[in-house]
Amino acid sequence: MSLAKPANKLTPKDWEKHPVWTFDLDNEGKPGRDETWMVPVKKLPAADIRNGGCRAKATLACGKPITLVLWGVDLNPEQTLKVIAQYRVKPMTKAERAEYLKPTPPQFTIFVKSEWWHSELNGPSDLTKGLGLTMQEIFPIDYDISAFAVGIGYAVKGKIPSPFRT
Numbered sequence: 001m002s003l004a005k006p007a008n009k010l011t012p013k014d015w016e017k018h019p020v021w022t023f024d025l026d027n028e029g030k031p032g033r034d035e036t037w038m039v040p041v042k043k044l045p046a047a048d049i050r051n052g053g054c055r056a057k058a059t060l061a062c063g064k065p066i067t068l069v070l071w072g073v074d075l076n077p078e079q080t081l082k083v084i085a086q087y088r089v090k091p092m093t094k095a096e097r098a099e100y101l102k103p104t105p106p107q108f109t110i111f112v113k114s115e116w117w118h119s120e121l122n123g124p125s126d127l128t129k130g131l132g133l134t135m136q137e138i139f140p141i142d143y144d145i146s147a148f149a150v151g152i153g154y155a156v157k158g159k160i161p162s163p164f165r166t
Contacts, residue, residue, distance in 0.1 A: 004024050006034075006036045006037055007021075007038050007053075010038065018041070018042075019147075019148040020044060020046045020054045020149065021038040021041065023035065023038055025051075038052060044149075046149045046150070047075065047076075047150055049072075049073050050075075053072075054073065054148050055067070055148065056068045056108075057147070058142065058144075060131075060137060061140055061141070062138070064133075066141075067111040068110050070106045070107070070108050070143065070145060071106065071107040072107060073145070073149070075150065077155070078152070105160050105163065106143075108160060117130060119160075119163050123164075135162055135164065138162070140159040140160055141159065141160040142158075142159055144156065
């Protein structure tokens with residue numbers, strides 16, 4: 001039996017049972033499917049989650065644990081940089097390399113009142129109302145995916161600052 005589901009139909013229970021999911025691009029042309037369908041990654045810890053999401057052990061600034069999923073995390077940017085360099089016409093400058101390797105906050109979703117709140121799509125009022133907390137009580141969010149993915153330190157453990165100006 002296939003465990004494939006559209007990304008927007010994955011529930012916290014799905015993420016609890018299978019902490020890493022990847023987009024099922026090989027089967028997106030099947031009847032009733034498209035590019036949004038995902039399948040669980042069975043071999044953990046995962047070494048590549050750029051094409052999917054990973055459940056994180058996460059804690060809000062106020063200390064409250066939450067269900068959080070990180071999306072498209074590059075677990076080894078040094079290796080990715082080597083692949084990119086193979087296709088460049090001219091070598092990457094030190095400034096370009098430093099800019100690429102600079103840690104950036106990941107995209108994430110939080111399960112709020114039976115819905116997923118997405119850092120790239122939803123506004124701050126939806127999050128604060130849904131959680132009943134202030135922005136200062138929510139951010140920064142500590143996360144840890146080291147139980148499910150292997151990579152360099154800041155990719156698997158870190159802090160997510162507020163994506164909003166306060």
